[in-house]
Amino acid sequence: MIDLKGKKIAVTGASSGIGREVAILVSKLGADLILTGRNQEALNETASQIATNCEVILCDLSVEEEIENFAKKIKSIDGLAHCAGIVQPFPIKFIKSKHIDTVLKINLYSGILLCSNLLRNKSFNNGSSLVFISSVSADHPYNGSALYSISKKGLEAFARSFSLEQSIQKMRANVVVPALVNTNIYEKTKAAYDEEFIKKIEAQYPLGIGEPIDVANMIAFLLSNNAQWITGTSIKMDGGLLLNNNT
Amino acid sequence: MTLEAFTKALEEEFEEITPGTISPDSNYREIEGWSSMHALIVIAFVDNHYDIILSAADLKQTSTIKDLYNIVQQRVG
Numbered sequence: 001m002i003d004l005k006g007k008k009i010a011v012t013g014a015s016s017g018i019g020r021e022v023a024i025l026v027s028k029l030g031a032d033l034i035l036t037g038r039n040q041e042a043l044n045e046t047a048s049q050i051a052t053n054c055e056v057i058l059c060d061l062s063v064e065e066e067i068e069n070f071a072k073k074i075k076s077i078d079g080l081a082h083c084a085g086i087v088q089p090f091p092i093k094f095i096k097s098k099h100i101d102t103v104l105k106i107n108l109y110s111g112i113l114l115c116s117n118l119l120r121n122k123s124f125n126n127g128s129s130l131v132f133i134s135s136v137s138a139d140h141p142y143n144g145s146a147l148y149s150i151s152k153k154g155l156e157a158f159a160r161s162f163s164l165e166q167s168i169q170k171m172r173a174n175v176v177v178p179a180l181v182n183t184n185i186y187e188k189t190k191a192a193y194d195e196e197f198i199k200k201i202e203a204q205y206p207l208g209i210g211e212p213i214d215v216a217n218m219i220a221f222l223l224s225n226n227a228q229w230i231t232g233t234s235i236k237m238d239g240g241l242l243l244n245n246n247t
Numbered sequence: 248m249t250l251e252a253f254t255k256a257l258e259e260e261f262e263e264i265t266p267g268t269i270s271p272d273s274n275y276r277e278i279e280g281w282s283s284m285h286a287l288i289v290i291a292f293v294d295n296h297y298d299i300i301l302s303a304a305d306l307k308q309t310s311t312i313k314d315l316y317n318i319v320q321q322r323v324g
Contacts, residue, residue, distance in 0.1 A: 091284065094291035144287040188303050194276075197283065 002224045005030030007078040009223060012061060012114070015042035017183035018133060019083030020049075021212035022219050026081070027052045029220055034074060036061070037084070061110035062102075071117035079223040080118070080130045082111045085151075087185055089144030100147060107151035112158055119166070130173040131222045132159050133215070136238050138177065152177075156234050163232035172231035174222045179238035181210040206240030248296065253316045256296070260288050271313040293319055 009026050013019035015037035023035055023046050032053040037043045043056045059070040061084050085107045090099050111132055118124055137145045138152040156175050163173040180186060180201070186209075190198050202209055218237060221227055236242070248256070254271050258264055263280060278285070290301050293315075299322045309315050 089287050089290075090294075091287050091291050094288075094295050096295070099294075143282075143284040190303075 002029050002220055002226055004079075004220065004224055007223070008032045008034065008076065009079040009081060010034040010036070010074060010077050011081045011083060012036050012110070013082070013084035014046050015039045016046075017083070017185065018178075018181060018212045018215050018219075019081070020046045021216040022081045022083060023054075024049050025213070025216045025220050026079075026223060027054070029224075031079070031223075034077065036070060061114065062105040064109075064113055067110060067113045068117055071114060071121055071123065074118060074121070074123045076125055077118070077123055078125050078128050080115075080124075080128070081219050081223065082114065082130070082132045084110060085133060087148055087189075089142075090147060091144050092146050095147065103147040104151050104154075107148065108154045108158075111155055115158075115162060124166075124169070124171060127170045127225075127228075128172075129223045129227065130159070130162065130171070131219045132156070132173070132175045133219075134175045134177045134234060136177055136179040136236065136242065140242065159234075160232045167231065172222075172227070174227070174230060174232070175234040176215055176218050176222070177234050177236045177238075178210055178215050179241045180205070181212060181215060183212060204241055205238075206243065208239055210237060210239055250313060250316050253319075254312050257289070257292055257312065257315075260292050261285060269312060271316070272311050274310050275312055275315070276310070289315065297323060299323070 004026050009031045011019055011023045011033060014023045014035035023033055027033055027050040033050055034055045034057060035043055035046055036057050036059045038060050040058050047054050047056050057070055057073055059066045061067055086103065088103055132155050134152040134156050137149045138156060141149045159173040159175045215237060218235060222230065250271050254269060258266065258269050264278065269278060286306060293299055293301050297319055299319060305318055309318060
Protein backbone atom coordinates (compact mmCIF):
# COMPACT_ATOMS: atom_id res chain seq x y z
CA MET A 1 0.00 0.00 0.00
CA ILE A 2 1.48 3.32 -1.03
CA ASP A 3 1.07 5.94 1.68
CA LEU A 4 2.20 9.54 1.15
CA LYS A 5 0.56 11.03 4.26
CA GLY A 6 2.71 13.64 5.94
CA LYS A 7 4.69 14.36 2.79
CA LYS A 8 4.68 17.55 0.77
CA ILE A 9 5.28 17.00 -2.93
CA ALA A 10 5.98 19.62 -5.61
CA VAL A 11 4.71 18.77 -9.09
CA THR A 12 5.86 20.70 -12.14
CA GLY A 13 3.89 20.58 -15.36
CA ALA A 14 0.82 20.06 -13.22
CA SER A 15 -1.57 21.80 -15.58
CA SER A 16 -2.15 18.80 -17.84
CA GLY A 17 -1.23 15.29 -18.88
CA ILE A 18 1.02 13.20 -16.68
CA GLY A 19 1.71 16.07 -14.27
CA ARG A 20 -1.99 16.57 -13.55
CA GLU A 21 -2.49 12.83 -13.09
CA VAL A 22 0.45 12.63 -10.68
CA ALA A 23 -0.93 15.52 -8.65
CA ILE A 24 -4.36 13.95 -8.34
CA LEU A 25 -2.95 10.52 -7.46
CA VAL A 26 -0.43 11.62 -4.84
CA SER A 27 -3.14 13.72 -3.23
CA LYS A 28 -5.38 10.65 -3.02
CA LEU A 29 -2.47 8.89 -1.36
CA GLY A 30 -2.33 11.60 1.29
CA ALA A 31 0.37 14.06 0.21
CA ASP A 32 0.06 17.83 0.37
CA LEU A 33 0.96 19.52 -2.86
CA ILE A 34 2.65 22.44 -4.52
CA LEU A 35 1.55 22.67 -8.13
CA THR A 36 3.27 24.68 -10.78
CA GLY A 37 2.87 25.34 -14.47
CA ARG A 38 2.38 28.18 -16.91
CA ASN A 39 -1.39 28.16 -17.28
CA GLN A 40 -3.25 29.50 -14.23
CA GLU A 41 -6.65 28.31 -15.41
CA ALA A 42 -5.43 24.79 -16.10
CA LEU A 43 -3.58 24.67 -12.77
CA ASN A 44 -6.75 25.74 -10.98
CA GLU A 45 -8.57 22.93 -12.77
CA THR A 46 -5.99 20.47 -11.43
CA ALA A 47 -6.17 22.03 -7.97
CA SER A 48 -9.96 21.62 -7.97
CA GLN A 49 -9.42 17.86 -8.05
CA ILE A 50 -7.01 17.84 -5.10
CA ALA A 51 -8.37 16.72 -1.75
CA THR A 52 -5.34 17.60 0.41
CA ASN A 53 -3.62 20.94 1.08
CA CYS A 54 -2.59 22.42 -2.21
CA GLU A 55 -0.69 25.54 -3.19
CA VAL A 56 -0.69 26.76 -6.78
CA ILE A 57 2.33 28.77 -7.92
CA LEU A 58 2.47 30.07 -11.47
CA CYS A 59 5.95 29.71 -12.99
CA ASP A 60 7.45 29.64 -16.46
CA LEU A 61 10.25 27.13 -15.96
CA SER A 62 11.96 28.23 -19.16
CA VAL A 63 12.92 31.48 -17.40
CA GLU A 64 15.74 31.18 -14.84
CA GLU A 65 14.57 34.13 -12.74
CA GLU A 66 11.12 32.57 -12.42
CA ILE A 67 12.68 29.28 -11.32
CA GLU A 68 14.63 31.14 -8.63
CA ASN A 69 11.49 32.90 -7.40
CA PHE A 70 9.50 29.68 -7.45
CA ALA A 71 12.21 27.85 -5.48
CA LYS A 72 12.25 30.61 -2.86
CA LYS A 73 8.55 30.00 -2.22
CA ILE A 74 9.14 26.34 -1.46
CA LYS A 75 10.17 26.16 2.18
CA SER A 76 10.15 22.44 2.79
CA ILE A 77 9.33 19.47 0.58
CA ASP A 78 9.71 15.70 0.68
CA GLY A 79 9.38 15.05 -3.02
CA LEU A 80 9.49 16.53 -6.47
CA ALA A 81 7.78 15.14 -9.55
CA HIS A 82 9.29 17.07 -12.42
CA CYS A 83 6.78 16.56 -15.21
CA ALA A 84 7.22 19.80 -17.17
CA GLY A 85 8.34 19.28 -20.73
CA ILE A 86 7.63 19.98 -24.36
CA VAL A 87 7.65 17.89 -27.51
CA GLN A 88 8.74 19.77 -30.61
CA PRO A 89 9.91 17.43 -33.39
CA PHE A 90 12.35 19.16 -35.70
CA PRO A 91 14.53 17.68 -38.46
CA ILE A 92 18.26 18.10 -37.79
CA LYS A 93 19.07 20.06 -40.93
CA PHE A 94 16.74 22.87 -39.84
CA ILE A 95 18.00 23.18 -36.25
CA LYS A 96 19.21 26.61 -35.11
CA SER A 97 20.33 27.63 -31.66
CA LYS A 98 16.88 29.05 -30.86
CA HIS A 99 15.38 25.59 -31.31
CA ILE A 100 18.01 24.04 -29.05
CA ASP A 101 17.33 26.73 -26.44
CA THR A 102 13.57 26.26 -26.58
CA VAL A 103 13.66 22.51 -26.01
CA LEU A 104 16.58 22.29 -23.60
CA LYS A 105 15.49 25.20 -21.42
CA ILE A 106 12.24 23.54 -20.46
CA ASN A 107 13.14 19.86 -20.79
CA LEU A 108 16.62 19.85 -19.28
CA TYR A 109 17.80 23.15 -17.78
CA SER A 110 14.62 23.68 -15.75
CA GLY A 111 15.09 20.44 -13.82
CA ILE A 112 18.75 21.15 -13.16
CA LEU A 113 18.19 24.75 -12.11
CA LEU A 114 15.18 23.97 -9.97
CA CYS A 115 17.09 21.26 -8.09
CA SER A 116 20.18 23.41 -7.60
CA ASN A 117 18.06 26.27 -6.25
CA LEU A 118 16.12 23.98 -3.92
CA LEU A 119 19.36 22.48 -2.62
CA ARG A 120 20.91 25.91 -2.04
CA ASN A 121 17.77 27.02 -0.21
CA LYS A 122 17.81 23.80 1.85
CA SER A 123 14.20 23.15 0.83
CA PHE A 124 14.53 19.38 0.47
CA ASN A 125 13.97 17.41 3.65
CA ASN A 126 16.32 14.50 4.28
CA GLY A 127 15.01 11.41 2.54
CA SER A 128 13.34 13.41 -0.22
CA SER A 129 12.52 11.59 -3.41
CA LEU A 130 12.78 13.17 -6.85
CA VAL A 131 11.26 11.74 -10.00
CA PHE A 132 12.00 12.94 -13.50
CA ILE A 133 10.28 11.98 -16.73
CA SER A 134 12.38 10.84 -19.65
CA SER A 135 11.23 9.04 -22.79
CA VAL A 136 12.10 5.83 -24.61
CA SER A 137 13.14 8.14 -27.44
CA ALA A 138 16.22 9.03 -25.38
CA ASP A 139 17.62 5.69 -26.58
CA HIS A 140 15.31 4.97 -29.48
CA PRO A 141 14.93 8.18 -31.48
CA TYR A 142 12.24 8.87 -34.05
CA ASN A 143 12.34 11.26 -36.97
CA GLY A 144 12.72 14.81 -35.68
CA SER A 145 13.42 13.80 -32.07
CA ALA A 146 17.09 14.82 -31.89
CA LEU A 147 16.66 17.70 -29.46
CA TYR A 148 13.95 15.99 -27.44
CA SER A 149 16.04 12.80 -27.16
CA ILE A 150 19.11 14.78 -26.10
CA SER A 151 17.13 16.62 -23.44
CA LYS A 152 15.67 13.43 -22.00
CA LYS A 153 18.96 11.54 -21.98
CA GLY A 154 20.54 14.53 -20.25
CA LEU A 155 17.84 14.44 -17.61
CA GLU A 156 18.58 10.77 -16.92
CA ALA A 157 22.27 11.55 -16.45
CA PHE A 158 21.42 14.44 -14.17
CA ALA A 159 19.17 12.28 -12.00
CA ARG A 160 21.97 9.77 -11.51
CA SER A 161 24.43 12.51 -10.57
CA PHE A 162 21.91 14.00 -8.16
CA SER A 163 21.25 10.65 -6.51
CA LEU A 164 24.97 10.14 -5.98
CA GLU A 165 25.71 13.61 -4.61
CA GLN A 166 22.71 13.73 -2.29
CA SER A 167 22.79 10.15 -1.04
CA ILE A 168 24.46 11.38 2.15
CA GLN A 169 21.10 13.00 3.01
CA LYS A 170 19.30 9.81 1.98
CA MET A 171 17.77 11.68 -0.90
CA ARG A 172 16.82 9.66 -3.95
CA ALA A 173 16.39 10.53 -7.62
CA ASN A 174 14.89 8.27 -10.26
CA VAL A 175 13.55 8.54 -13.77
CA VAL A 176 10.52 7.02 -15.42
CA VAL A 177 11.00 6.37 -19.11
CA PRO A 178 7.66 6.05 -20.85
CA ALA A 179 6.86 5.38 -24.48
CA LEU A 180 3.75 6.85 -26.07
CA VAL A 181 1.22 8.10 -23.52
CA ASN A 182 -2.29 9.23 -24.33
CA THR A 183 -2.02 12.90 -23.34
CA ASN A 184 -3.38 16.03 -24.98
CA ILE A 185 0.00 16.43 -26.73
CA TYR A 186 -0.57 13.07 -28.39
CA GLU A 187 -4.11 14.06 -29.32
CA LYS A 188 -2.79 17.18 -31.05
CA THR A 189 -0.07 15.20 -32.82
CA LYS A 190 -2.58 12.67 -34.06
CA ALA A 191 -4.50 15.43 -35.78
CA ALA A 192 -1.67 15.92 -38.27
CA TYR A 193 -1.54 12.35 -39.46
CA ASP A 194 -3.96 10.08 -41.25
CA GLU A 195 -5.80 7.45 -39.27
CA GLU A 196 -3.94 4.58 -40.90
CA PHE A 197 -0.56 5.92 -39.80
CA ILE A 198 -1.76 6.35 -36.22
CA LYS A 199 -3.20 2.82 -36.18
CA LYS A 200 0.15 1.50 -37.39
CA ILE A 201 1.98 3.27 -34.57
CA GLU A 202 -0.44 2.11 -31.89
CA ALA A 203 -0.35 -1.46 -33.21
CA GLN A 204 3.33 -1.63 -32.23
CA TYR A 205 2.31 -1.68 -28.55
CA PRO A 206 1.42 -5.20 -27.34
CA LEU A 207 -0.30 -3.69 -24.29
CA GLY A 208 -1.57 -0.61 -26.12
CA ILE A 209 -0.28 2.91 -25.63
CA GLY A 210 0.02 4.18 -22.07
CA GLU A 211 -2.40 6.27 -20.07
CA PRO A 212 -1.21 9.08 -17.75
CA ILE A 213 -2.32 7.04 -14.72
CA ASP A 214 0.08 4.23 -15.73
CA VAL A 215 3.02 6.62 -15.40
CA ALA A 216 1.56 8.35 -12.34
CA ASN A 217 1.32 5.01 -10.50
CA MET A 218 5.05 4.44 -10.92
CA ILE A 219 5.89 8.01 -9.91
CA ALA A 220 3.78 7.71 -6.76
CA PHE A 221 5.61 4.50 -5.85
CA LEU A 222 9.02 6.13 -6.37
CA LEU A 223 7.97 9.12 -4.26
CA SER A 224 6.95 6.81 -1.43
CA ASN A 225 9.03 5.16 1.27
CA ASN A 226 8.23 1.81 -0.39
CA ALA A 227 10.96 2.75 -2.89
CA GLN A 228 13.48 3.77 -0.21
CA TRP A 229 16.19 1.45 -1.63
CA ILE A 230 15.74 2.58 -5.24
CA THR A 231 17.85 5.46 -6.48
CA GLY A 232 19.68 6.51 -9.62
CA THR A 233 17.59 4.26 -11.84
CA SER A 234 15.67 4.74 -15.06
CA ILE A 235 12.53 2.64 -15.24
CA LYS A 236 11.19 1.90 -18.70
CA MET A 237 7.43 1.78 -19.23
CA ASP A 238 6.55 0.96 -22.81
CA GLY A 239 3.63 -1.48 -22.95
CA GLY A 240 5.97 -3.98 -24.57
CA LEU A 241 6.94 -1.68 -27.47
CA LEU A 242 10.63 -2.55 -27.39
CA LEU A 243 10.32 -6.28 -26.79
CA ASN A 244 11.22 -7.02 -30.37
CA ASN A 245 13.87 -4.35 -30.53
CA ASN A 246 17.34 -5.62 -29.76
CA THR A 247 19.08 -2.24 -29.48
CA MET B 248 8.44 35.15 -51.01
CA THR B 249 6.09 34.52 -53.93
CA LEU B 250 4.00 31.35 -54.18
CA GLU B 251 6.29 30.09 -56.94
CA ALA B 252 9.43 30.76 -54.89
CA PHE B 253 7.81 29.13 -51.85
CA THR B 254 7.00 26.02 -53.89
CA LYS B 255 10.51 25.81 -55.35
CA ALA B 256 12.21 26.34 -51.99
CA LEU B 257 10.05 23.72 -50.30
CA GLU B 258 10.68 21.29 -53.15
CA GLU B 259 14.41 21.72 -52.63
CA GLU B 260 14.01 20.61 -49.02
CA PHE B 261 12.46 17.34 -50.19
CA GLU B 262 15.83 16.15 -51.40
CA GLU B 263 14.69 12.94 -53.03
CA ILE B 264 12.24 14.70 -55.34
CA THR B 265 13.14 15.49 -58.94
CA PRO B 266 13.16 19.30 -59.38
CA GLY B 267 10.02 20.57 -61.13
CA THR B 268 7.89 17.67 -59.89
CA ILE B 269 5.65 19.71 -57.63
CA SER B 270 3.58 22.80 -58.35
CA PRO B 271 1.52 25.14 -56.15
CA ASP B 272 -1.53 22.99 -56.82
CA SER B 273 0.17 19.71 -55.91
CA ASN B 274 -1.39 17.83 -53.04
CA TYR B 275 1.76 17.53 -50.98
CA ARG B 276 0.62 14.40 -49.16
CA GLU B 277 0.44 12.62 -52.52
CA ILE B 278 4.09 13.28 -53.27
CA GLU B 279 5.83 9.97 -53.88
CA GLY B 280 7.37 8.62 -50.69
CA TRP B 281 5.48 11.08 -48.46
CA SER B 282 6.06 10.29 -44.79
CA SER B 283 5.84 11.83 -41.33
CA MET B 284 9.36 13.16 -41.91
CA HIS B 285 8.09 15.30 -44.78
CA ALA B 286 5.42 16.81 -42.52
CA LEU B 287 8.17 17.76 -40.07
CA ILE B 288 10.15 19.30 -42.92
CA VAL B 289 7.17 21.45 -43.89
CA ILE B 290 6.79 22.72 -40.31
CA ALA B 291 10.54 23.35 -39.94
CA PHE B 292 10.74 25.06 -43.34
CA VAL B 293 7.99 27.52 -42.40
CA ASP B 294 9.52 28.09 -38.97
CA ASN B 295 12.94 28.90 -40.39
CA HIS B 296 11.72 31.13 -43.21
CA TYR B 297 8.87 32.95 -41.48
CA ASP B 298 9.37 32.40 -37.74
CA ILE B 299 5.89 30.87 -37.63
CA ILE B 300 5.17 27.55 -35.97
CA LEU B 301 2.45 25.63 -37.78
CA SER B 302 0.51 23.24 -35.62
CA ALA B 303 -0.66 19.77 -36.51
CA ALA B 304 -4.16 21.22 -36.80
CA ASP B 305 -2.90 23.85 -39.28
CA LEU B 306 -1.43 21.13 -41.47
CA LYS B 307 -4.63 19.13 -41.31
CA GLN B 308 -6.47 22.07 -42.91
CA THR B 309 -4.23 22.08 -45.95
CA SER B 310 -3.91 19.87 -48.99
CA THR B 311 -1.89 21.76 -51.55
CA ILE B 312 1.29 23.79 -51.41
CA LYS B 313 -0.87 26.81 -52.19
CA ASP B 314 -3.03 26.13 -49.10
CA LEU B 315 0.13 26.07 -47.01
CA TYR B 316 1.35 29.29 -48.55
CA ASN B 317 -1.99 30.98 -47.89
CA ILE B 318 -1.95 30.00 -44.20
CA VAL B 319 1.57 31.36 -43.86
CA GLN B 320 0.59 34.62 -45.57
CA GLN B 321 -2.38 35.01 -43.20
CA ARG B 322 -0.08 34.59 -40.21
CA VAL B 323 2.52 36.98 -41.58
CA GLY B 324 -0.32 39.45 -41.82
